[in-house]
Amino acid sequence: MVNVNDYAVIVGQGIIDELFLLAQRLQGKIIQNINSTAVGGGVAEILIRIIPLLRQLGVDARWDVIKGNERFFGITKKIHNALHGVNVEITSEDLGYFLETNRDNAQELNLYGDILFIHDSQPIALVEKKKDIGKKWIWRCHVDFTSPKQDIMNFLRSYIEKYDAAVFSAPAFAMDINLTQVLISPSIDPLSDKNKELPQETINSIMEGFGIDPNRPVITQISRFDYLKDPVGVIKAYRMCKKYIDCQLVLAGGGATDDPEGLKVLEEVKSAAADDPDIHVLLLPPASDIEINALQRASTVILQKSLKEGFGLTVAEALWKAKPVIAGAVGGIPLQITHKYSGILTHSIEGTAYYLKQLINEPEYARKLGENGREHIKNNFLITRHLRDYLLLFLSLYYEGDIIYL
Ligand code: UDP
Numbered sequence: 001m002v003n004v005n006d007y008a009v010i011v012g013q014g015i016i017d018e019l020f021l022l023a024q025r026l027q028g029k030i031i032q033n034i035n036s037t038a039v040g041g042g043v044a045e046i047l048i049r050i051i052p053l054l055r056q057l058g059v060d061a062r063w064d065v066i067k068g069n070e071r072f073f074g075i076t077k078k079i080h081n082a083l084h085g086v087n088v089e090i091t092s093e094d095l096g097y098f099l100e101t102n103r104d105n106a107q108e109l110n111l112y113g114d115i116l117f118i119h120d121s122q123p124i125a126l127v128e129k130k131k132d133i134g135k136k137w138i139w140r141c142h143v144d145f146t147s148p149k150q151d152i153m154n155f156l157r158s159y160i161e162k163y164d165a166a167v168f169s170a171p172a173f174a175m176d177i178n179l180t181q182v183l184i185s186p187s188i189d190p191l192s193d194k195n196k197e198l199p200q201e202t203i204n205s206i207m208e209g210f211g212i213d214p215n216r217p218v219i220t221q222i223s224r225f226d227y228l229k230d231p232v233g234v235i236k237a238y239r240m241c242k243k244y245i246d247c248q249l250v251l252a253g254g255g256a257t258d259d260p261e262g263l264k265v266l267e268e269v270k271s272a273a274a275d276d277p278d279i280h281v282l283l284l285p286p287a288s289d290i291e292i293n294a295l296q297r298a299s300t301v302i303l304q305k306s307l308k309e310g311f312g313l314t315v316a317e318a319l320w321k322a323k324p325v326i327a328g329a330v331g332g333i334p335l336q337i338t339h340k341y342s343g344i345l346t347h348s349i350e351g352t353a354y355y356l357k358q359l360i361n362e363p364e365y366a367r368k369l370g371e372n373g374r375e376h377i378k379n380n381f382l383i384t385r386h387l388r389d390y391l392l393l394f395l396s397l398y399y400e401g402d403i404i405y406l
Helices: 002-009 013-024 041-056 070-084 092-109 124-134 150-160 198-207 233-242 262-273 289-298 313-320 349-361 365-378 384-394
Strands: 029-035 061-063 115-119 136-140 164-168 178-184 218-222 248-253 279-284 301-304 325-328 343-347
Touching: 002 013, 002 384, 013 384, 041 061, 041 313, 041 384, 070 092, 070 150, 092 124, 115 124, 124 136, 124 150, 136 301, 164 384, 198 289, 218 233, 218 289, 218 313, 233 248, 233 262, 233 349, 248 289, 262 279, 289 313, 301 313, 301 349, 313 325, 313 365, 325 349, 325 365, 343 349, 349 365
Parallel strands: 029 061, 029 115, 115 136, 136 164, 164 178, 218 248, 218 301, 248 279, 301 325, 325 343
Antiparallel strands: none
């Protein structure tokens, strides 16, 4: 288990001392996080790392997961897609069932926290309980909110308004709403299995196990199999590049328990990959952190060709490893990449293919992008900054004028 003091070698002891000071002021308060999956996707990824660290700092942080059946998660995935601007039909029966499941969870879950920290839209309606039990309620939005479908927004708005504060990952997601809104970007944990340094032998043996040739360029995208990550677009860009460069493509990802579309997308990806032996479609089981770490480190270029993206932890993970990254210029990604300085931002398959060729052909330029990217992640998107922002947010709920009510 990582100790919170271990981060001092990366960020300095002053930052760690400050975290302990802030945490002290939250003594006696329970922070109850609630989301919709314990495994898979960025939200679980962050909670897995941040909860134990908050606890080490002395904050009583806990984590519960709502329950739902296939129908519920089918509906929440449609809501998720509609929030990302995708045309989907969500009926009033769907919304009724969504609310019913939220109400069942509100009955079953013990809402014991002093602060109820609700993540994303799946459990958003738990806040109906606020009128009975009071407490402080924060809604943490992890999705790309730049062009949501208005009808679903109007539905969710009536719940968002009930919260004491809403947290977004990027300034572009702010809402026109009468509510305290806070900008807190996600983060990666530099000491986790996903991001820690790895011995070269470990990297080599993992690549060998996947049958990837270490002597030819490797292009990698790590993502859940989701349309919004555009895996088929990635294959098309690779094919354009492959006409000029003998390279390999790795598309690696697992599922998330709250994402029922994964298998369908995976089938489409496999069929698009056809019988090209240089396309490696890897369905990873949960807890493949070392494998993902090794794949990222062994890659020549990392892609994240998302069409929508709340933040894109995979971008931060790759940049932290000083890798050149080509990513869609969407959602939270431009917070991480300044075009042609700390990576490449693209808007099309053709653009992606063009920059793939360039970065493979110009390793010195690619190296510089990666180095700048790593510095940017170090300064802005490590978990210690995230912890500090959360502690300040929790404290702010008890702050009025210049007095803190604890
Ligand atoms: N991830 C993983 N296994 C997979 C695919 C993704 O552990 O098979 C991780 C990935 O490394 C990243 C997170 O899941 O830490 C995905 O977060 P991101 O913000 O990139 O996308 P999201 O899935 O939340 O849309």
